[in-house]
Amino acid sequence: xxxxxxxxxxxxxxxxxxxxxxxxxxxxxxxxxxxxxxxxxxxxxxxxxxxxxxxxxxxxxxxxxxxxxxxxxxxxxxxxxxxxxxxxxxxxxxxxxxxxxxxxxxxxxxxxxxxxxxxxxxxxxxxxxxxxxxxxxxxxxxxxxxxxxxxxxxxxxxxxxxxxxxxxxxxxxxxxxxxxxxxxxxxxxxxxxxxxxxxxxxxxxxxxxxxxxxxxxxxxxxxxxxxxxxxxxxxxxxxxxxxxxxxxxxxxxxxxxxxxxxxxxxxxxxxxxxxxxxxxxxxxxxxxxxxxxxxxxxxxxxxxxxxxxxxxxxxxxxxxxxxxxxxxxxxxxxxxxxxxxxxxxxxxxxxxxxxxxxxxxxxxxxxxxxxxxxxxxxxxxxxxxxxxxxxxxxxxxxxxxxxxxxxxxxxxxxxxxxxxxxxxxxxxxxxxxxxxxxxxxxxxxxxxxxxxxxxxxxxxxxxxxxxxxxxxxxxxxxxxxxxxxxxxxxxxxxxxxxxxxxxxxxxxxxxxxxxxxxxxxxxxxxxxxxxxxxxxxxxxxxxxxxxxxxxxxxxxxxxxxxxxxxxxxxxxxxxxxxxxxxxxxxxxxxxxxxxxxxxx
Amino acid sequence: xxxxxxxxxxxxxxxxxxxxxxxxxxxxxxxxxxxxxxxxxxxxxxxxxxxxxxxxxxxxxxxxxxxxxxxxxxxxxxxxxxxxxxxxxxxxxxxxxxxxxxxxxxxxxxxxxxxxxxxxxxxxxxxxxxxxxxxxxxxxxxxxxxxxxxxxxxxxxxxxxxxxxxxxxxxxxxxxxxxxxxxxxxxxxxxxxxxxxxxxxxxxxxxxxxxxxxxxxxxxxxxxxxxxxxxxxxxxxxxxxxxxxxxxxxxxxxxxxxxxxxxxxxxxxxxxxxxxxxxxxxxxxxxxxxxxxxxxxxxxxxxxxxxxxxxxxxxxxxxxxxxxxxxxxxxxxx
Numbered sequence: 026x027x028x029x030x031x032x033x034x035x036x037x038x039x040x041x042x043x044x045x046x047x048x049x050x051x052x053x054x055x056x057x058x059x060x061x062x063x064x065x066x067x068x069x070x071x072x073x074x075x076x077x078x079x080x081x082x083x084x085x086x087x088x089x090x091x092x093x094x095x096x097x098x099x100x101x102x103x104x105x106x107x108x109x110x111x112x113x114x115x116x117x118x119x120x121x122x123x124x125x126x127x128x129x130x131x132x133x134x135x136x137x138x139x140x141x142x143x144x145x146x147x148x149x150x151x152x153x154x155x156x157x158x159x160x161x162x163x164x165x166x167x168x169x170x171x172x173x174x175x176x177x178x179x180x181x182x183x184x185x186x187x188x189x190x191x192x193x194x195x196x197x198x199x200x201x202x203x204x205x206x207x208x209x210x211x212x213x214x215x216x217x218x219x220x221x222x223x224x225x226x227x228x229x230x231x232x233x234x235x236x237x238x239x240x241x242x243x244x245x246x247x248x249x250x251x252x253x254x255x256x257x258x259x260x261x262x263x264x265x266x267x268x269x270x271x272x273x274x275x276x277x278x279x280x281x282x283x284x285x286x287x288x289x290x291x292x293x294x295x296x297x298x299x300x301x302x303x304x305x306x307x308x309x310x311x312x313x314x315x316x317x318x319x320x321x322x323x324x325x326x327x328x329x330x331x332x333x334x335x336x337x338x339x340x341x342x343x344x345x346x347x348x349x350x351x352x353x354x355x356x357x358x359x360x361x362x363x364x365x366x367x368x369x370x371x372x373x374x375x376x377x378x379x380x381x382x383x384x385x386x387x388x389x390x391x392x393x394x395x396x397x398x399x400x401x402x403x404x405x406x407x408x409x410x411x412x413x414x415x416x417x418x419x420x421x422x423x424x425x426x427x428x429x430x431x432x433x434x435x436x437x438x439x440x441x442x443x444x445x446x447x448x449x450x451x452x453x454x455x456x457x458x459x460x461x462x463x464x465x466x467x468x469x470x471x472x473x474x475x476x477x478x479x480x481x482x483x484x485x486x487x488x489x490x491x492x493x494x495x496x497x498x499x500x501x502x503x504x505x506x507x508x509x510x511x512x513x514x515x516x517x518x519x520x521x522x523x524x525x526x527x528x529x530x531x532x533x534x535x536x537x538x539x540x541x542x543x544x545x546x547x548x549x550x551x552x553x554x555x556x557x558x559x560x561x562x563x564x565x566x567x568x569x570x571x572x573x574x575x576x577x578x579x580x581x582x583x584x585x586x587x588x589x590x591x592x593x594x595x596x597x598x599x600x601x602x603x604x605x606x607x608x609x610x611x612x613x614x615x616x617x618x619x620x621x622x623x624x625x
Numbered sequence: 626x627x628x629x630x631x632x633x634x635x636x637x638x639x640x641x642x643x644x645x646x647x648x649x650x651x652x653x654x655x656x657x658x659x660x661x662x663x664x665x666x667x668x669x670x671x672x673x674x675x676x677x678x679x680x681x682x683x684x685x686x687x688x689x690x691x692x693x694x695x696x697x698x699x700x701x702x703x704x705x706x707x708x709x710x711x712x713x714x715x716x717x718x719x720x721x722x723x724x725x726x727x728x729x730x731x732x733x734x735x736x737x738x739x740x741x742x743x744x745x746x747x748x749x750x751x752x753x754x755x756x757x758x759x760x761x762x763x764x765x766x767x768x769x770x771x772x773x774x775x776x777x778x779x780x781x782x783x784x785x786x787x788x789x790x791x792x793x794x795x796x797x798x799x800x801x802x803x804x805x806x807x808x809x810x811x812x813x814x815x816x817x818x819x820x821x822x823x824x825x826x827x828x829x830x831x832x833x834x835x836x837x838x839x840x841x842x843x844x845x846x847x848x849x850x851x852x853x854x855x856x857x858x859x860x861x862x863x864x865x866x867x868x869x870x871x872x873x874x875x876x877x878x879x880x881x882x883x884x885x886x887x888x889x890x891x892x893x894x895x896x897x898x899x900x901x902x903x904x905x906x907x908x909x910x911x912x913x914x915x916x917x918x919x920x921x922x923x924x925x926x927x928x929x930x931x932x933x934x935x936x937x938x939x940x941x942x943x944x945x946x947x948x949x950x951x952x953x954x955x956x957x958x959x
Contacts, residue, residue: 055811062807071914072730074719081670081683082720164686166670169679231690235721251809254730254906255802258809285806288904292801295793301806480660480919483668524677526664526684 057258059590060622063279065607066293067306067583069286073252077238078212079159079219081166087257087284087609088249091167093206093505094336094581095604095611099247099259099282104134104153104186107209108612109336109504109581110604112393114209115612117272118148118244120184123208129551130198132188133181134208139269142215143243143262150180155216159223163230171207174200202548205506209611215242246277246617256285277617279591282609297323297587304594305585306607308453311374312585322588326605327597331376334597334605335578336389336504339454340516341445341461342497342533342573346490349436350443353570354423358416359472359496360574362464365410368576371460372453377578380409386564387516388509390578397509398560406568413467420468427469434469442471443495448479454498457576461496472496486532489525499532503581510547513563516573518544535572582607593621636943640936647932648708652701655916655924662717662919663687691717704925713926718918724926727911732930734803735907738824738899739892742831747885749832750839755874757840758847768840776837784830784902791826799823801904827899835888839881846877879950883942890938891931 068086075083078101083089090097095107098117105114105123116122120135140148157178160168176189188207190198198204218241226232246267250260259282267273287293290307297305298321309315312332315323325332341360343350350356369377378390384407388394408415420426420434428435435441445461447454458474465472475494477485485491486499502511514520515530517540522531543563550556584605586594595603595616606613608620667684688694692703707714713724753772757765775783791798804810805819850856850873859869897909904910908927915923 055809055813055816056805057807057809059807064806071719074722080721082666084719164682166679166683169682170676173676173678231686237721253810254734255804255904256806283806285802286904287801288901288910292904295800296806299796299800301800478660480658480662480665480917484659484661484664487664487668521677524681526667526680527677528668528680529677 057281057283060624061280063282063591063608063617063620064296064301064303065282065284065306065609066287066296066302066304067290068607069257069284072254072286073257075237075239076241076249077222077234077236078214078241079163079165079222080234080236080238082234083238085257087259087282089212090610091210091212092610093210093507093511094503095606095613096210096212097609098212098245098611098614099609099617100243100245100249101212101214102244103209103212105209106612106614107506108602108604109334109391109606110602112504112506113612114205114506118153118213119208120271125201128197129201129549130190130192130196132190132204132208134186134188136184136186137269137271138184139266139271140244141266143248143264144215145264146215146217147183148213148215148244148266149183150186151183152216153186153213154178154180155219156212156214159214159219159233160211163233165234167211171203171211174198174203175207197549200548202507202510209506213244215244218242247282250281254286256283258283273615273618275618277614278620279617297585300587300589303587303591304607305587306582307585308376308583309585312376315585324586324588324594324596326584326595331373331378331578333376333580333584334391335377336391336581337579338389338501338512338575339457339498339577339579340501340573340575341457342499343571344491344495344497345534345536345572346492347495349439349441350495352423352425352436354419355425355436355441355470356571357569358419358423358425358468359461359464359470360571361408361410361412361419362416362468363410363461363574363576364464365576367411368457368460372456373577373579376580380407383578384409385568385575387513387560387567388564389504389512391504394504394509397557398564399557402561403564403568406565413464416464416468420470432469433471440471442473444475445472445496446475446477446482446494447498448482449476450479458496458498461576487527489523489527490534497532498576501530501575507548509560510544513540513547513560513567514544517541517563517567531572533572535570537566537570540566580605582610588623590623591620592623593619595619633944636940640940644932644936647936648705648929649701651925651928651932652704653697655919655921655928656697656700658919660919661693662921663691663693665919666717666720687717687720690720691715704922708929713929714922716915716920716923718914718920718923724922727923728908728926728930731906731908731911734905735892735900735909738827738905738907739831740889742828743835743885743888743892745828746832746835747839747881747888750836751843751878751881753836754840754843755847755870755877757844758851758877759870759873765844769844772837772840772844774837775833776841778834778837780830780834780898781902783834784827784899787826787830788902798826803906823903823905827903827905830899830902839884842884843877843881846880847873850877875949879946882945882949886938886942886945887935890935892934 071084073085077083078089088100094109096103102118104117104119106117107114118136118140120137124133136148136150142148161172174191176191179187181187188204190204193199222233222236226236246262246265247259248262251258261276261280265276268276293305293307294309296302312325315321327333343356345351365380369379383390386398386403388397425434425436427433428438433440445458447458455476462472462474485493486497502508502515505511517535517537518531519536519541521527521529522534522536540563543559547559550559584607595601595605603615604613608616663684666687667680670683692700716722716724716727719727753768757768792800799822803823808816808819810816856869856873897913899905900907900909901913912927915927
């Protein structure tokens, strides 16, 4: 008995000791001063894989995210910073505005003389050219994505970059709009570092992408400091070139940027409420309750509903591979009957403008996109929803009636029975699909909901053809320099029909020759009136044919901030023109230079 | 001695067979899930890419890197071949990290959390169960319903309840993580203190539930043993109560030892709930992420660890059983 007790107590002691030996290697600073640290949630899920920005898969959201809506530039930088509020591009590594040649086939960009790498060497045009050439050569996501419309990026001299467009048969640029995206989306890497990676990888593209990039050279205001399974910490580079008067004139305010890795959204939300997170990029249901009811020092970009700037339009697609759904009257009738206000109230808890506030089109609610088409010309085609009477009249007129008296409408003597699908666990989308199904019942069309796992869902939806989902949800593009053209293309272009592994758009496989012509014409069109006419016609086709219908408007990034430690976050009414881009994306990073402490 | 050798030889043989079967299942089952892991990875990178050709290039690149387009039998032999070299493969979802590296960084947290919690729960449960059987009266009347209640609370329910009470309402324990959100791991009292604070809720959420189950089992076994003939006989002989309790405890312990060994073996799976709810690092979270992302090598790696742990625990149990219960040894040597 005595022996057993001894053995057990020893075991217990060993076990407790074990828990202390799990401590990873130490860093210099061991406690991050709260008033020098800005905490994030909702960007980094799972631990960081590495620091090589040439790779597509470092799972390093805070450091490496190249996005047309504004690339994340705390560690790596782009030539320009995109601002979704006015569509402007502010020079970052670039010096002054970019210049098109007369034929709009080449863009010239100057590099700022003050721009330096973290090792103190100057950033040159050669770095820009080599980054592009390497991305294309190793076939990473960016290289593959720019290749179809950029022929070369050349260094004319140390400070002059020449970006040459890929030309079509007429000698015009294939897509001038997407060339602008390159300017604000693509990071620039140091040629010497890229060459070092290539050398140690034996010039094998796969090995270059596998490299963890621990020795990466950066140009941004922060660099890696510590990372494990629970957090990633960045520290300010006090030698950052951007403190030069030609750029920001100062350093960003927080010394450390930390992203704790939470298991899921509720954990991040709890931490935001507890003041352990300053900037939260997560959807929080009824966010206004946090300050109106709970009295927490939390706010969003706008003081009133919808609380944020909505630039994305989660959309229900009709599967046009199905013969029954090739009937446009049926498609429009279902879309007419859906109660969008209920979706916005239930699924988005009011964090979206209604379709009465911003009538549906192919454009998001921002003033810039709304100005691209003629509202009067499409007025009669728009609908705000929850209109079962019109839907029933439309179905009756189209001869889609209940022929066998079972209460459900038929086409060619067969009952119309559809499913409405979205990934399981995506609760806002699931709520929206339930409301779509309820609309079916109101007009005599059987719609049942199905919620497969995302792993299955995405395989079906991106397939070249599919017969499993009839009405299903996907997202649309957000704000970017290519918009609203990119979204018109995403919702209607037939180039995506029949493509295996299609992540680009038109998941319902809609085809319309005139729509394709418009999509091809817009990028090269420079005449404002002609452009407006093209966009208006595109909206008319979309609202007449109804290949899909948006269910709500939604921000690209949620932007909730807790002001218990830091304040002076950007706000829609402060006149600073800093977008709600979580203080790190595109021109949103300007916020980091203007933050203030609540208790200095 | 010869008997021992034959006994162990036979055992080892059967464990070997079980291991090979488990290996086959570990490899095959994840791959039978519907869906395509490469397209899961591509989906993360392709959002925002507007060129279909670019997406296809990414897809082909990963399919080649992961070897998922090869026949499954070929993949299996590559997997087993690599295992012999100590290589569990490269993770899909955390590419290019090695599965062994991911498991290595998580396993310490799981052992640190689970091992003490299981042992503590087991010890307390058995002591309380034995006491309840022996003392009876009021103690048993209070303890029994309580242990019944706690043992039937699902693990996630217990974890969420503790989180809501202690972290959110009373604010006496941290909300999430393995150490302070404002710390970087180091050897200092502050850090150790932070680890211990973060340790409390996940630890007790496991202990409380296991106390319940263990106490119920121990109580029933002890009551059964207390009424056994040998106890009556010992009492009749005038042997002291203390001594009798010793006999009873030793006999009642046998099934409990099996329970302990099995919970040690399956601790990785058991860690899942506590780890996820408290955003606590460890193998459970790793496995969960692997499953969500259809990361075959990572799922196979974590399930392999579970398989090995269960096999080792059962093997050790078989040996220990022989020592603590001569009847078992005798039966096995026959």
